[in-house]
Amino acid sequence: MLNIIWRQLRGRAGRSVALLLGVLVATTGFVVLTGATTTSRLDVTGAVERNTEAAYDILVRPQGTRTPLEAERRLVQPNYLSGLFGGITTTQYEQVKAVTGVDVAAPIAMLGHSTVPVPTPLDLTDAVDRSLDRQVIRVDPRFVAERGLSGAPGRPRFVYVTTHPLIYPRTDVAQSSDSTPYTDGRSYPWAACGWAAPREVLPDGRTQAVCDPRSTLGSPGAYSEREEWSLLAVRMLPDGRFEAGGGVLADEWSGTPSTSDRLRIAVHLTVPLLLAAVDPAAEDRLVGLGGALVDGRALGQDDTVAVRRTGGAEMHTVPVLATSSPFVDEELRASFTRLPAARPAGVGLAELERVLGRGPALPAGDARQDVATGWRTRLATGLSPDGCCFGQLQTMVQAGPTRYDRLPDGTLRVGALPAADPAIYGDQATFNPYPRPWLAEDTGARSLRRLPLKKAVPGTLYRSWRAVGVFDPAKLTGFSDLGRVPLETYEPPSAQGADARSRDALAGRPLEPGGNPAGHLSAPPLLLTSLASVPKLLAGGGSPQLTAPISAIRVRVADVGGYSDRAAEQVRLVAERIAQATGLDVDITLGSSPAPQAVELPAGSFGRPALRLTEEWSALGVASVITKAVDRKSVALFVLVLVVCALFLGNAVAAAVRDRRSELAVLACLGWPARRIGALILGEVAALGLAAGLLALALAVPLGVALDIDVGWRRALLAVPVALLLALVAGLAPALRATRAHPAAALRPAVATARWVRRPRTLAGLALANLARTPGRTLLGAGALAIGVAALTLVAAAGYAFRGAIVGSLLGDTVSLSVRGADTMAAVATVLLGAAAVADVLYLNIRDRAAELATLRAIGWSDAALGRLIGYEGLALGVLGAVTGAGLGLAGTAWLVGALPGALVTVAALVAAAGVLVTSVAALVPAALLRRLPTARLLAEE
Known part of the structure; x- marks a missing residue:
């Protein structure tokens, strides 16, 4: 038997070499391509692990605080804490700390x-x-916010x-009730002005x-700074300097006059800053709060409300760490x-505005200043009782969460609310x-309550x-770039324009919080006090936070990076242990990533148009979805490459058997079983x-090195059993067909007539x-191409999922870059193998x-017509395989990916x-062989 096999291989050297090359190409391609997909999977898992190191792994919130969006889309909005006030007791906090595995x-x-x-x-x-x-x-002020889109004169x-x-x-x-001592040693009545005002000599x-x-x-809380107007008195000294009292030339009020070279x-x-209480030690371990200090001292574990009594009044002062940046997009423009x-001196309040409006008015310039610069100016005075920084806690406002309407295309539309009652910001009481x-x-976009x-x-x-200290949020540590936003507690929210109109309105810059507590974008907590201050601050007020003050607990698990x-x-x-306890x-926030979401923001009352924005939300469980998707993708590509190789070889072996049908029929006639x-x-x-x-064993490693693919000798050794298995699988069906050979097979044509096909007219x-006359062969070629096209479609789908349509995350963007090249190469190779099968x-x-083609040429068919015939056959095969x-x-x-986006x-x-186009190009090769048909010899044999 072995001798016969060897003679058969030598006797048909051309077909043997062709079949050998087919197995070699298929096997080498399989080993190299599977190496590429394995390498890409390692790249994916490595990229996921590197880019999912976040400040915390678990988020614990009060029961029932998950929003419908979180339940349906596994999404958490930016600065999710801004609308969450209390709900967790200190006892529950202690239970969380006691759970095994909590770091x-x-x-x-x-x-x-x-x-x-x-200022x-x-x-x-x-x-x-x-x-x-x-x-x-x-000074005519104009108050501007939100990239200049909202503005109002004052x-x-x-x-x-x-x-x-x-x-x-x-x-x-x-001082007496009707007069006040002045710096000239005399006393003057103040009834005309309503208070003790400066006097001009x-x-x-x-x-x-x-x-x-x-x-x-x-009462100041009853009006906004737009309604405020003032008249400040300044003396220009003979040397050109300026002198004023009451803090006119200084950033803070002072009881003595000051001088300056500049007026x-x-x-x-008025800027709202969100106050939050933390455990200083835990916060330092979680995000490095102590290392973010830029001035003053750290917040102590036992820092609490200081009470000082002056006369019949009590002064309650809460120690805080203040931010180095207010994260508010607001500015003042003035002409x-x-x-x-x-001449306003000596004019009573009733006549003052009329007097100031008389006489000529000459333009004298303009200026503009933003809140960030003003805040830095305030910080520059240093932390001291007479300097920076302090604020009121007489009235504190809490904002609820934003309400969203979901549009059919998946866009979130912010629900608009009327402006809050001004009295919520305080009054004389x-x-x-x-x-x-x-x-x-x-x-507004959020409801407010006091x-x-x-x-x-x-x-x-x-x-x-x-303030006892100042911290810089940008110096907080403990997260990767992709795990930082927006679950990180102190990250300021921003939103880019999602369409050309919105981007033009924003001048290409992101929208940021504008200083409205009820606004859609809310700044993170920028004032931090200790949990020890909360009971004294809330005592006697009836707030439910007195018994359950904690809004969330962020948990980092031991030995997780x-x-x-x-x-x-x-x-x-x-x-699970935390939930049970x-x-x-x-x-679980481990493996979360920023996920861009389209949000429609309605127009504002001060000129801001309706905007379509892209916001960075947090998608929970992104890493898990990506790793599962890449595993499925790897398995799919392994199988598809293997199947295409088997079909390609099966066609080649079947062709070799068909060439020998007469010989096999004779062997059967001679009694071969x-x-x-x-x-x-x-x-x-x-x-x-x-x-x-x-041969593939020898070629796989050098080819992998040339293509920068880690094949390795262990993987290359798979070439021998894979090639043997592929060859046997490919030869199984033709071998079974050969066993049923009959002596009459030598007389039957290789191509039968399709009885069910009507007489063609074109x-x-x-x-x-x-x-249709060779249905098995046709289906085999179309199937090989179909699998290649399916593989390329799957690769495109995986890339689309990673980039954001399904997973919708920046982590997916990063991962897609690491898998796109290898996977595309594998998929393109399967398409080319499928096209080669069609050409075969x-x-x-x-x-x-x-003989049929020679007869057609003999009766007058041109080579161009015969070429078009073969081309149509290739096109039909390509359409059938590509569509399937x-x-x-x-x-x-x-x-x-669990969905099918349009x-x-x-x-x-x-x-x-693309598959049809490649197949049509591949069909040109066999079509070119028509010119080499020996017409005379074929007709003579017939």
Whole structure:
């Protein structure tokens, strides 16, 4: 038998070499391509583990606080804590800390927004005409926020500049109810101005009060800074410097006059800063809070409310760490006008505005200043009782979560709410000393409520916070770039324009919080106090947070540094223990990643148009989805490459058997048993497979090195059994067919007539009829191409899923870069193998129908017509295989990523079109063989 096999291989050297090369190409390709897909999987898992190291692995929140979006889409909105106030008790916190496997449990209790005045310095020096002895500079402010899209004018502020001396009320001596001692040693009544105002000393020795209208505005919390107007008195000294009292030229109020080379005034903008309580030690371990300090001292574990009694009043001061940046996009723009004839000294409040509006007005320049600069100016004064930084806690506002409507295309639309009641920011009863934010009058996205605090008779209880240190949120550590936003507690939210109109409106910049507590984008907690301060702050107010102050607990699990199967299981077990011990909502945040979401924001009341934004939400469990998808993808590609190789070889072996049908029929007639004939065929195929495997073993490693693919000798050794198995599988069906050989087979044509096909009337119809005459061969070639197209569709689907349509995450973007090249190479190779199979089918058809084609040429058919006939056959094979493959690819896509987005249907159609094009090109090779047909000899043989 072995001798016969060897003679058969030598006797048909051409077909043997062709079959050997087919097995060699298929085996080498399989080993190299599977090495590429394995390498890409290692790249994926490595990229996932590197990019999922976050500050914490588990998020614990009060029971029932999961939003519908989280339940349906596994999404968490940016700064999810901004609308979550309390709900977890300290006992439950202790239970979480006691769970085995918990490394750090860091609680955070959101308390509410404190309104803080931020000075925005305006330099009026160049607006002053130094030749005049008296003049008024009118400052017309315009308050602007949200990248300049929201804006509103404010009442004018006036600065009275005089060369005459000014005297000021004294604060270091007792005052009567109707007069106040001044710095000239005399006392003056203050009834005309409503309070003790500076007085101008005229050349004749008389003094006149320069009234400030702020005394008539009522309780500051009842109006916004837009409604505030003032008249400040400044003396221009003979040496050109400026002198003023009451903090006019300084950033903080002072009881003594100050001088400066520049005339700078500070228009205060009211900025809401979110106050939260933390466990300083746990927060330091979680995010490195101590290492983020840039001024002052760290917050102590036992830092609590300091109580100081002055007369009949109590002063409650909460120690805090203040942010180095307010994360508020708000600025003040001002235009200056010189009023050279205005003389406000001695004018009563009732006539003041009318007097200031008389006379000529000369443009004198403009200026602009933003909140961030003002905050830095305040920080520059240093942490001290007379410097930075402090704010009121008389009235604290809590904002609820944003309400979303889900549109059919998946876009989230923010639900608009009317502006909150101004009284929520305080009044005379709460003694809030600052105006409410001007943007609080805008259309909102969150409901507001006032934090219930202990009520007291006005003037008897004052609550405030004072900074003991300043921290820089950018210096907090403990997270990777892809795990940082937006689950990280201190990251400021921002949203990019999602369409051209929105991007143009935002001038290509992101939208940021604008200073409205009820606004859609909410700044993170920027004032941090200790949990020990919460009971004293909330005592007597009736707030439910007094018994359950904690809003969330962020948990880091021991020995977890990024996503892996082991880490995921470890975190899952800890999360289950926490849920069982506390009954709280527990979410695993390990493996989360920013996930862009389209959000529609309705128009605002101050000019901001409706915007379509892209926001970075957090998608939970992204790492798990990606690793499962890449595993499925790897298995799919392994199988598809193997099947295409088997089909390619099966066609080649079947062709070799068909060439020998006469010989096999004779052997059967001579009495060879069926098993011996089958063994002969399988033996020949096995010998070629073994030889091809040995050659593939030698070629796989160098080829892998050339293509920068880690094949390795262990994987290369698989070439021998794979080649042998492929050869035997490919030869099994032809061998079985050979065992049924009959002597009459030698007389039957290789190509039968398709009885069910109608008589063709066109060239295309004739091509279809020819394909129907060899249905097995046709289906084999089309099937090989279909599998290749399906593989390429699956690769496109995996890349689409990783990039964001299904997983929808930045982590998916990173992963897709690591898998796209290897997977695409594997898929393209399968398509090319499928196209080669189609070309082989066409070549065999030409050989088997050579006599028919010669007859057609003899009766007048041109070579071009015969070429078109073969081309139509190739096109039909390509369409059949490509369409089938696209359908299989879409079905595999649904299995791979769990959904079938409409965009992937388009991708599948494009891949199918590419498959048809490649097949049509491959059909040119067998079509070119038509010119070499020996017409005369073929006709003579017939």
